[in-house]
Amino acid sequence: MVLVGRRKAGAVEHPPFDCHRDHGPYAGVDSFLTTLAHDRPRLAAAHAVELAAIAPGLDPSPRRAAEEQPIRFHPARRTAALAYGAAEFVHAWAAGLRTPVTVHFVHTAxxxxxxxxxxxxxxxxxxxxxxxxxxxxxxxxxxxxxxxPEELRAALGDSLARGFYHHAARVARRGRAITHDPGLRWSFTTGLATALAALDQASEALQLYAETRTTTTDPKILMSAAYATAMLYARHLPPAEQDQGAARDWLGRAIRLAADLPDPRQRVLTTVFYEQGVALLDSREGRPDRALATIDSGLSALAAVLSPGERPQDWARLLHNRAQVHLALGDRQRALAGLDEVIERDPGNCEYYADRAALHRAAGRDRDAFDDYAAAIRLGPHLPEAYYNRATLHDEHGRPGKAREDLRRVLAIDPRHVDARIALANLDLGRAALDDAEAGVRAGLAVSPDEPQLLCTLGLIRSERGDLAGADDLLTRALSADPGLAEAWTNRAAVRFEQGDPAAALADLDHAIALSAAPEPLFNRATALLRLGRYAEAEADLTAALALPDLDAGLRKEIRAELARARTAATAPVGG
Incomplete structure (x- = not known):
């Protein structure tokens, strides 16, 4: 590799970067990014979160003690966001090059x-x-x-904390293969199960915990295995395999075993956090009052054993749970106050800012929402959902260019983000850029060929181009894949109406109205009913649409015009 140097000769030779997995996550590229960061420290500072995650040596802040490690694991998809941010950093660095530079990486296979x-x-x-x-x-x-084995255990813990689950799984398997110490083997087993669950292999994780229960009588291990099994049933198994009853049973076992822990402080802390699982199940099962009582009891128990300022992330977790329950109860004010306290205690968690931004937005505090989305994006880093939600907010404020920028960022991180594909296509349609809209949707279909929402959007684009037969075919394919997609029924009805078949359009709109409370299907059905001379029914649909909340001003005007037309037609003399 040749890098732009600071020597008078103008260039510095660098040996190839070794990417072999035995050197750990981001092997090779971490050294490459470190070299660039030292060359452009001010540029690196703008990408500090992702660079520190990839190359921890760039972060001068002290590492957390083991007891203070984050209690929420990163989602596996976070590495895609890290890659996006690092690529943006390298691209910005490369913009300053005057001549081509080649970087060599070895062992990439x-x-x-x-x-x-x-x-x-x-x-x-x-x-x-x-x-x-x-x-x-x-x-x-x-x-x-x-x-x-102790070094392997440390490497496993580090990889899990940083969200590098493939490496964590390899380390854990290696550790399980070479150790016979029961405690170490359990560390590798539960670490492997955690990594597998994050990688959508929760069924294998479940088998590991079942195996553990046949090989040990250690109550602490059995307690931890019971709680982990409960969370697999509650959260991580495929939806068809999740079992809330089994999750509740395993939580009960874990809590009973926690009651026998010899250390009083640890007994309280463990019980409190296991009971949060019970609160989760209660909330899911429509019993938020019970969930709230459990969380409040847990907060009181923490206050009894923790000193002020101790374990702030633990406090934040319970407070966040309580804020979510307040939201489920419809108390947005308490939910927002709770999130304020959560962020005060744990200001580095992007999830909390994204949640608070949604509440600010619902309350009409859009400036505060923008600030929180920016914080979530910075800390995430590059949290796709924060970019997506900010894009919709930009669009609402009449800034389609900024909305498109954010949506493109979402898709650069996650090409499978269907909602971002559709939102970007709609923005392109709004500026009559049919080629851009179609290219974007087809890029999504190249990844997910049978995705019904993308087929529906492409059908809309084909309709805009005047290809009604092609649009009808695409919308029919979308409905075959998802008969519950109200937008596809609505759009196909519009296509069939344009094809001169109002009766077929009416049948599609009946389906759409049964599935959706949106005003558009009612308005469209009224239009079809007017064509068929069924004025009273058209008037009823238009009246119902006009009564819906948060109606778009432009659509409201059209509905009123059609309502006047329906009433006039209904009172006109026959043949007059």
Missing amino acids: DADETTAELLAALGRRLADGPLRLALHTDGPPTPVPAVR
């Missing part, structure tokens, strides 16, 4: 998933630019470092 993902993101972002990547599948031999 044996890279960790995080490294492969980031190299792919760099390849897309740097295409046709002055910074070029040379990826070599082989390279000099990479010896496997000899490590002791």
Whole structure:
């Protein structure tokens, strides 16, 4: 590799970066990013969160003690956001190059998933630019470092805390294979199960806990395994395999075992957090009052054993749970006050800002919502849902250009984000950019060919182009995939109406109205009824549409005009 240097000769040679997975997550690319960060520290500061996550040596702040590690694990998809942010940093760095530079990476065929993902993101972002990547599948031999089980356990904990689950799973499997110590083996087993659950392999995690129960009588291990099993049934198994009753049974076992813990402080802390699982189930089952009582009891118990300022993330977790229950009870004011306190105690968690932004938005405090979305994006970093929600807010404020920018960011991070694809296509339709809208939707269908919402949107685009037969076919395909998609019924009705078949349009709109409380199906059905001369029914639909809350001003005007027309037609003399 040749990097722009600070020597008088003008350039510095750098050996290839070794990406072999045995060097850990982000092997090779972490060193590459560190080199660039040292070259442009001010630019690196604008990408501090993602760079520190990939290359921890760039973060000068002290690492948390083991007891203070985050109690919420990162979602597996976070690495895609890290890759996006790092690629943006490298692209900005490369913009200052005056001559082409080539970077060499070796052992890319044996890279960790995080490294492969980031190299792919760099390849897309740097295409046709002055910074070029040379990826070599082989390279000099990479010896496997000899490590002791305790070092493996530390590496496992670090990978889990940072959200690098493929590496964590490999480390855990290696640890399980070489240790016979019961405590260490349990650490590797539960670490492996945690990684598998994050990677959507919860069924295998469930088997690991079942295996553990056949090989140990240690009450602490059985307690932890019971709680973890409950969470798999409640959250992580595929929806068809989730079992809230089984989750409740396993939580009961875990709580009973926690009652026998010898340390009084640990007994209280463990019981409180296991009971949060019970509160979750109560809330899901329509009993928010019971959930709220459990959470309040837990907060009182924490206050009895924790000193002021101690374990702020633990406090924040319970307060966040309580805010969510207040929201479920319809008390937005208490939910918002709760989130204010949550963020005060744990200001580094992006999830809390995203939740509070939604409440600000619902209350009409859009400036505060924008601020919280910005914080969520910075801390996430590059949280796709925060970009998406901010895009919709930009659109509501008449800033479609900024909305498109945010939606493009969402899709750069997560090409499978269907809602972002559709929102971007609608913005393109709004500016009559049919080619852009169709290209974006087809890009989504290349990833998910049978996605009904994308088929529906493409049908709408084909209709705008005047291809009514093609639109009808696409909308019919969408309805075959999802008969509950009200938008597809509504759009196909409009197409069939334009094709001169109001009766078929009417049948589709009956389906749409049964599925949706939106005003558009009612308005469209009224239009079809007017064509068929059924004026009283049309008047009823228009009156119902006009009574709906939050009606768009433009649509309200059209509804009133059609209502006047229906009433006039209904009173006109026959043949007059």
